[in-house]
Amino acid sequence: MFERILRWSLVAIAVAGLAAGGAAHAFGRPEWAGIAFTASTVPVIAGLVVSIIRDVLAGRIGVDAIALVSMSAAIVLGEPLAGAVVALMYSGGNVLEDIAVARAEHDLRALVDRAPRIAHRWHDDRIEDVAVADVAIGDRLMVRAGEIVPVDGVVETAIAVVDESALTGEPIPVSRRRGMAILSGSLNAGETFELSVTATAGESTYAGIVKLVTSAQTAKAPFVRLADRYALIFLPVSLAVAAAAWLASGDLIRALAVMVAATPCPLILAAPVAFIAGVAQAARSGILVKGGGKLEALARAHTVLFDKTGTLTVGGARLLSVEAAPGEDADTVLLLGASLEQASHHVLAHAIVEAGHARGLKLKVPERVRETMGSGLAGIIDGRRISAGSPDLILGSHAPPPWAARAIRRASWRSALIVLVAVDGRPIGALLLADELRADTPRAIRWLREAGIARMVMVTGDRAAAAQAIGAALDLDAVLADRVPSDKVDAVRSEQRLHPTI
Template identity: 55%
Template sequence: MPVNEPLLRKILLAIAVLGLAAGFATHFQLGMENLADSIWAFASAPVIAALALSIVRDLWAGRFGVDAIALVSMSAALWLGEDLAAIVVAIMYMGGNVLEDYARGRAQSDLKALTDRSPRIAHRRRGEILESISIESVSVGDDLMVRAGEVLPVDGVLLDDDTRIDESAITGEPFLKACKQGDAVRSGTVNAGEMFHMRATAVAAESTYAGIVRMVEAAQTAKAPFIRMADRFALVLLPLTLIVAAAAWHVSGDPVRALAVLVVATPCPLILAAPIAFIAGVSRAARQGVLMKGSTALEALAKVRTAIFDKTGTLTHGGAQLIEMQIAPGRDEDELLSLLGSLEQASHHVLASAIVALAGNRGLTLTRPDSVCEHRGSGLIGTISGIRVSAGSRSLILAASAPPAWAERVVSRYQGHPVLVVYMAVEGRLAAVLVLGDGLRADAVSAVTRLRNAGVRRSIMLTGDDADAANRIAATLPLDLVVADASPADKVAVVSAESSKAATMMVGDGINDAPALAMATVGVAMGARGATASSEAADVVVLTDSLGAVATAVEIASRTTMIARQSIVAGIGLSALAMIAAAFGFLSPVSGALLQEAIDVAVILNALRALGDHGKRKMGYQ
């Protein structure tokens, strides 16, 4: 049966604290000094024994740390008859470990919440039979029922007319998402409406939430190069401490001074600060809907100086978006959009879906269209509440007639651009012209600007689209370079070249851009639309449909690394000063232990600042 180490540390701390209290009572109330010393020594023994076993276990596994200083200092205190110093060091050492357990638990709480809520059961319908099965038994194509309040077990598509989904646990988005029949739904989200049916499109292991859990596990176990460097540097501290202690003993002739030096070096803030700060940073990013593959990805993100963006689905929405709507004089835009959205409900064209969604997002009422005639590739003609409405190409709506001046101006403005123009007529008269295209994300400009403020010196668009489409989008962005007409091989070459000059971040959809994501120093996948979360190519996955989350991730990474460095430099510096003071006799072993514990507490509390929102306004967190 595995040992519950956090519980064991709490028990050992309790024994040491009770031993200290019992010893003081025996010493001051009963006047039995020898018995008090024996109680302190006896209460210190379990801590010393547990620490010795831990060190042996670590050595057997090929690890070595500065916990050995604590063992040496407590053993030396008992050997020199400084039993009070031994029990104080035992309390301070175990207290530091318990505090570290608490801090680590707080830092990991958001990550643990993700894994704890993993779906385990699915309700599968076969004919008239409804059976509850493990999610591992779900196959693609299964008809699943999801009850109100349940976590969706796998990725799928909605079979019922509509529902509302709570995606806050994986995206950080607090608002419910309205879904309609045919929409994709993701595992790990919650049914916030009534019971509905869905069809599985992926097995459990390949669904969104399984990918999230894998990344969370990686985040909790992987060590950043920064932390590994800290571990190696910590190895220098033990021999250095022994040298300083021996020198203090040799010069003063007092072995208690050597003991005081050992005590103030126990334990090392270097070991405590870095892991807690990085786990806190990864946890903070998870709350913002950004998953990182451990501390390594976070540290690398903090070093990024070049950002490369795919265009479609990254800088843009990746679908048909309304760029501009020009209406005839005297017409009402919402009224026209309501009529157009009502008509387009009868079509399965991708533009129709975009127009219907636009009308729905504005809260407009849509009416069932009548007598609809669809001209394939040209448009629709139908009746909405007795009003004849037509929408489509110029030839369908205007035939050979020239458009009026107000319409000609908007059409001319987009001449040569990769956009689609939809003409709309009401009762045979041109009423509106809509320009649709792959629109720029609303937060794209601010995201690129925030990245520059966070230290990213160079921003590049890298796309397989033609130059005209790329330049139209790039014209409004603060970019340093646009590379268009790029094949997957070209993308890899560009990313490789940029990575050789500086730490580079590639932001893409995680599917078509997988080779480029893998080549970059840090690959960031925009995974809000599904399976990207399970992409092995990405180091970071953005679960919310926002480019601003990429900037937030870089800001969090930079702040976390800064806090880790602050903690380490301050902790080591203060410990070094304390060692010098102890060597010169200004600190006793007991006061040194108390001082070192204060240093450790300060270091841990500072590292936990990576969890918080300090500087939110300045850094632009959403």
């Protein structure tokens, strides 16, 4: 904070000095103008001397030294205006960097603020609110509907429906049954459930994300500015050219002109400002960049590995087809299913309702709707009991009729979700919903090719048939399907051994 205040103070002094000097010139007082220009340059020189000493002690030397020589020579040779201009460029660039840093911090802070602060813990048959930091392994927590899961744990109730989009990008809520793990940072998209803690707040999944954000905010960019890489050559060459100009012309001011022109203020400032602005822009697009080294590594990349769902595809369900039972009408199946789903807030429900509207169906208002979170719902439409949900909910322990078995197999082949629709307990049809390719995915693949990426691979947990279809449509170099998370890690490591890999 002290350095930030100092930078703003220096740029304010530089601006004030130039303004005062300009006013003095306008009123015919050049001597006062010289004093104002000098007074605005000297503090910047002092600050730059301190910065250079720090760099030298750290074993670094950069082209900032040329700016120091230029400002100092301008003062000594009686050209304070030139020194004031260089001072403004240098100090102003540092302030621009501070502004970009502040923007990046603001964009990234939202994710940190989402971390839960309070947990509801069972204690002696009652619920008490405690700080998340006080939760211990083995504690039993209650997670209410709409709350963020505070720590990693396992489900202790029959079922929990959670939205893991903040962690995985998958927009469709998933069901977790008793004994299954749930990650902190997930949103409870269903009814209240109980959780047995398996990791403290500091060791949980969401804490890792928060640490990543914090490091992105505080880490110094490890890049080396292009001009700094050649500072040991650039500085003496500039001094030599300045000396040659002096000897050739006999005018010392010519040497000063060379040094002022050689002062690489744009090069001094461009890298940090571009890096921080890039981090801020990426954050607004949901991308966290851990540091400058990671950003620079992108330029060397040879191979890109893509996940499928939510990356190459939209990540949300779209109606793929309507499978009607013999003697039933597909529009009737969709009409009843979409009418009933109007009463649900589930992501799949929204997709089904939108599909009904898109087909021009006039949806009806359901009554006495009862929802089984994560499985489906039932209600009354035109005096008939309509149900829509998973095969387990609609069929129970009964074997599916032949048409339904075919629909279930087709959904499996296409990695689609299936919603059965029943009237008075009799299945009349099925709605198949699946992900679809993002509209901009082909363009993004083409741009990556043009940017120099030589190999593109899709790694997915989906079945080979569905994955190969997308891989062929995008002309990917390889498709690795049926991969569990550990297999995906192995695939990344294999590619990294060969080439720089994203």
